[in-house]
Amino acid sequence: MRLRLLSLYPDQMNIYADRGNLTFIRKRCEWRGIGFELTSCGLGEEFDPGGHDLIYMGGGQDRDQKAVAGDLVRVKRGQMFTARDDGAVILAVCGGYQLLGRSYQLEGERIEGLGLAGLETVRESGPRLIGPVAITVDLDGTERTLAGFENHGGRTYLDTGCEPLGRVRSGHGNNGRDGLEGVHDRNLFGTYLHGPLLPKNAWLADHLIGLALEHHHGGPVELEPLPDELESAAHQSALRAAEAG
Amino acid sequence: MIRLKAAVARLLGRLIRLTGKGGGTTLPGRMLLKLDPNAVDKLGARLSGGSTLISATNGKTTTASMLAVILEGAGRIPVHNRSGSNMNWGVATALLEQSGEEGLFEVDEAWLAETAARLDPHTIFLGNLFRDQLDRYGETETLADAWLDLARERSGSTEFVLNADDPLVADIGRASGPGTTYYGIEDRSPAVPELQHASDAKNCRVCGAELTYERAYVGHLGHYHCPSCGMERPKPEVSAHDVALDGMTGLSARIETPEGPVVLDLPLPGLYNLYNALGAIATARVLGIDPEAAVESLTSMKAVFGRVERIQIDQTELSILLIKNPAGANEVLRTLALERDPVDLWIGLNDRIADGRDVSWIWDADFEELGDRVRSVVCTGTRASEMALRLKYADWPAERITVVEKLDRSLERALEPGPGRLFALPTYTALLELRQLLAERHDADRYWQV
Incomplete structure (x- = not known):
């Protein structure tokens, strides 16, 4: 078996240790004997929309995020839509999550996004939303928890009918108002949770690996369990931090 | 007026130190700023140089x-x-x-x-x-x-x-x-x-x-x-x-x-x-x-508090190197990799406000550089298990990694491998706790100076 991961803009969109998410997936594939292939795609570059099972995009500084927004729209929009429609798994964190929407706001300016998800990010008065966060997620009929850290100035609002990734247990979430966090549409996942996200939530990493392998191999895949004592302890530790506020 | 307010705050500082509760490195200043928010301007203006x-x-x-x-x-x-x-x-x-x-x-x-x-x-x-x-x-x-x-x-x-x-x-x-x-x-x-x-x-x-x-x-x-x-x-x-x-x-x-x-x-x-x-x-x-x-x-200078500090504990020489962000941690890791012998480590990861509540940065630091040179490592602090997890994914051998969440119990464990050199890598508040611990147990000099 083989998992082909595409890392979008690793030079620009890496601010909250996004590398940790990629390392986490790579090691969990290696330990199970699953082949792991990492491709990077940067500014000005196109990618083969049928050539990747999992597409990752992280967060960046304002200047970088703006450059990336322009590039996504100009160079990669068609490929992103094709990959999504084809069932590739997409995980976008923080700034990358904002770029999934129709637009986001930077100071006074409205910047066009991919429009891959029904959401929009605006600025409102009030401080940045910063702190440990925990959300309740239901992807397959089982309620689970994601824990992480959020740090965003933008407030994200989902269109009616657009599903969030989860509901805020503690922390701010998309906008600090409606109790929703992230976005989830079939194999598309967007969230403000970094920390990085996957090392703090090994179950989500395995869920995404499973979906990506299904996409590649065209059928359900049973993942071999791994000894996850440290992973569970790390999840609990991040969760405690979120619950302590 | 500033003289009187300063005298009150100074007295408070002495009292705090007499009680032995920490160094009192900021409380007198905080007190003074309550009494006079412009105290820094006024006292600073008296520095003729x-x-x-x-x-x-x-x-x-x-x-x-x-x-x-x-x-x-x-x-x-x-x-x-x-x-x-x-x-x-x-x-x-x-x-x-x-x-x-x-x-x-x-x-x-x-x-x-x-x-x-x-x-x-x-x-x-x-x-x-x-x-x-x-x-x-x-x-x-x-x-x-x-x-x-x-x-x-x-x-x-x-x-x-x-x-x-x-x-x-x-x-x-x-x-x-x-x-x-x-x-x-x-x-x-x-x-x-x-x-x-x-x-x-x-x-x-x-x-x-x-x-x-x-x-x-x-x-x-x-x-x-x-x-x-x-x-x-x-x-x-x-x-x-x-x-x-x-x-x-x-x-x-x-x-x-x-x-x-x-x-x-x-x-x-x-x-x-x-x-x-x-x-x-x-x-x-x-x-x-x-x-x-x-x-x-x-x-002729001696190492500065916390940055590289060496303390003898029985047969072990303990060196303390502050880590707090990826760039700083990478330099520490790069320098440790130059050591000839395998190293014993103690890593203290806290997430208090002075450390930064967000501990993501450990995934941006290149712990991979040191994995094969480590004989033992004890992870401690409020986010100890996340530190240990980071090391596992940097390919450090799992059997050499120990988690001891309570910082006051972690040092004894880190000293267990016996005579040699131990390197302590704390975040800022973990450093303060480690110093307090060393002061209590091993009679090290208290770090604050007045």
């Missing part, structure tokens, strides 16, 4: 301590917040409890504008900007913008000493005016050819184009230019050549200055300490101290 401010993401405590040693060597005893407490109250506490003719203050990056407005410093040293505690400081570019504004405001009344090798810092020379001094490394041998993966300065501050690096020394510190607008690294007046690194023991280099060359033998390890020393020598020059005299004082 004016003030020097030191700021940077990494190395400000070390650089300020080096400069203090140099000033003391020249017979000048500064008022100095030597415990590393570098926000308004830390500065206030030092002003309150020490007497001297000139001020030497390390200042938190985000507090620099306010402290400068209060103290009207004749000299400001700016060392580097790395991503650090994003939950508190925000983006490095935002801080660089704030520093640029500050330099514009103070041009003509403050002399700036800037690191030529950090494009975020050197750029401040655009605004700081003709009285600006640069320092940097000129030797090409200790450089790495590529930027680290999570570089904090990829773009030209003038035109926004991607910078071209000829070489990098520490993180994004190196030799760069902008291929688009022609912006270049400024030529440093104080520069290091013929650099020789001697593991954890120290380093040597030839320092070129307008006054001629001097040979530096520093009892501190790593290129990051070379930068700290260069900065201290360059700042001392601005303060009227000859580089030769500065180097002589530095050669």
Whole structure:
């Protein structure tokens, strides 16, 4: 078996240790004997929309995020839509999550996004939303928890009918108002949770690996369990931090 | 009035110390600021020799301590917040409890504008900007913008000493005016050819184009230019050549200055300490101290609290190296990898406000560099298990990793492998706890000085 991961803009969109998410997936594939292939795609570059099972995009500084927004729209929009429609798994964190929407706001300016998800990010008065966060997620009929850290100035609002990734247990979430966090549409996942996200939530990493392998191999895949004592302890530790506020 | 308020706050400081509850390094200052919010301005105005401010993401405590040693060597005893407490109250506490003719203050990056407005410093040293505690400081570019504004405001009344090798810092020379001094490394041998993966300065501050690096020394510190607008690294007046690194023991280099060359033998390890020393020598020059005299004082200096500190516990020599952000941690890891024998480690990861609540940064630090050199490691602190997890994914052998969440129980465990050298890598509040623990159990000197 083989998992082909595409890392979008690793030079620009890496601010909250996004590398940790990629390392986490790579090691969990290696330990199970699953082949792991990492491709990077940067500014000005196109990618083969049928050539990747999992597409990752992280967060960046304002200047970088703006450059990336322009590039996504100009160079990669068609490929992103094709990959999504084809069932590739997409995980976008923080700034990358904002770029999934129709637009986001930077100071006074409205910047066009991919429009891959029904959401929009605006600025409102009030401080940045910063702190440990925990959300309740239901992807397959089982309620689970994601824990992480959020740090965003933008407030994200989902269109009616657009599903969030989860509901805020503690922390701010998309906008600090409606109790929703992230976005989830079939194999598309967007969230403000970094920390990085996957090392703090090994179950989500395995869920995404499973979906990506299904996409590649065209059928359900049973993942071999791994000894996850440290992973569970790390999840609990991040969760405690979120619950302590 | 300020005299009376100062006396009250000073008395309080003594009481706190008498009770033995911590160092009281900031409480007297906090108390004073409650009594008089402008106390720093008033007490600072009494320093007849004016003030020097030191700021940077990494190395400000070390650089300020080096400069203090140099000033003391020249017979000048500064008022100095030597415990590393570098926000308004830390500065206030030092002003309150020490007497001297000139001020030497390390200042938190985000507090620099306010402290400068209060103290009207004749000299400001700016060392580097790395991503650090994003939950508190925000983006490095935002801080660089704030520093640029500050330099514009103070041009003509403050002399700036800037690191030529950090494009975020050197750029401040655009605004700081003709009285600006640069320092940097000129030797090409200790450089790495590529930027680290999570570089904090990829773009030209003038035109926004991607910078071209000829070489990098520490993180994004190196030799760069902008291929688009022609912006270049400024030529440093104080520069290091013929650099020789001697593991954890120290380093040597030839320092070129307008006054001629001097040979530096520093009892501190790593290129990051070379930068700290260069900065201290360059700042001392601005303060009227000859580089030769500065180097002589530095050669004799003892390690500064927390940065590299050695303590003997029975048969084990414990060295403490602060880690708090990816760039700083990477330099520590790179230096440890030079050790000949396998190392025993103690890593303390806390997520209190002074550490940064967000511990993501451990995934940006290159723990991979050290995995095969480690004999044992104890992870402790409020986020101990996340530290251990990071090491597991850096391919450190699982059987050598132990988690002991309670910091006060962790040290005994770390000493178990027996005689040898133990390296302690704490975040800031873990460092304070470790010192407290050592003070209680092993009679180490208390770190605060008054």
